[in-house]
Amino acid sequence: MSTKRHIIHVPATTANVGPGFDVCGIALSLSLSLLVIIPSPSDSSSHSLPVITYTGLDSTNVPLSPYKNLLTRVALYVLRSHDISSFPPGITIHAHNEIPFGRGLGSSGAAVIAGVLLGNLLGNLNLPLSRLLDFALMVERHPDNVTAALVGGFVGSYLRELSPEDMSAASIPLAEVLPEYPSDAGPEWGTDPPKAPTGIGHYVKFGWAKEIRAIAVMPRFELATAKARGVLPETYSRKDMVFNLQRLAVLTTALARSPPDPELIYEAMKDRIHQPYRKTLIPGLPEILSTLTYQSHPGLLGICLSGAGPTILALATENFDTIAAEIKRIFKAEGVEVDWEVLTVDERGSWVEEVDEAAAGKWAEQHQGAR
Ligand SMILES: Nc1ncnc2c1ncn2[C@@H]1O[C@H](COP(=O)(O)OP(=O)(O)OP(=O)(O)O)[C@@H](O)[C@H]1O
């Protein structure tokens, strides 16, 4: 067997999408890609552990030890779940990242999916899509980002009600799924990983009207998802639940209709489950949500927090600059600088391609400056 080269592509995602907290996600046109080089078994490899390099956004502080890096820790979890106790020798992985960390655009979801696909590749496991999703859900326990990143498009998902036995496996602390490996962990290190129950996540892809674009206005500060989940209440009133359910039912079809109806969509993107509580963490959020309307900004369809924030997602068909400028102005008044981009929906989701040496070289050339 000769040296094998693969590129793993995973898109960014926006989660929740208005009233769809922990349910809806949309894959977007930013990506995390990994060039993975697996040497031929006859190569006398100089390194036993994978060598990881990064280029692109937010890569400066990523741990490069395969026992600390999220991509390789997830891959190792998948390998160990298939009785493969360590990485194959001589692997090199170059990650190129376009997804800002901790901004609500699914950077961790993309890293988890990339890690699952990496484990599947390194172990030659040929896992079906539903099993890939199971492993991703054992790590990132809400389905909205990882499902959309895996299958692409505008997606709704739920987690199956698990049997008590499966439930205890799936509720195992994350530290046991992705343990803190010591830097000299050998193949014999640790205990068997928890078994991932089968068929945890189920999803459906909704339609998407081609003319709708996603304006992502990204504040230049990180908000860890764990912190943004920590401010949410345990229980909700029936009134607030019905408010969200009514809008969610309308939104999933309204975003597929062409031409999109701004009046219908604007109201259907409102939320009472997470945004009211997260406003304390995102200066300017209430003003942004109340100031920009489809009447004040023609072309705007709806506006909400992207994932756990702090990015604002505005769905629109035109006047992208004006809409982004107004959001930027409100953030600036709060002392928050932003970057913004107009993104399209990525219908393909994640994919893995085998490339030859020339294509791998070209890819590496395009993504130079690795650390
Ligand atoms: N490509 C990557 N490689 C390694 N670690 C990553 C990568 N992408 C994200 N991470 C880790 O995930 C963290 C961000 O996860 P977090 O869930 O807080 O934010 P997010 O996924 O960007 O936001 P959201 O879930 O709201 O969309 C980063 O700080 C980093 O530790």
Ligand SMILES: N[C@@H](CCO)C(=O)O
């Ligand atoms: N549904 C998740 C998405 C962020 O990962 C949340 O809002 O907490």
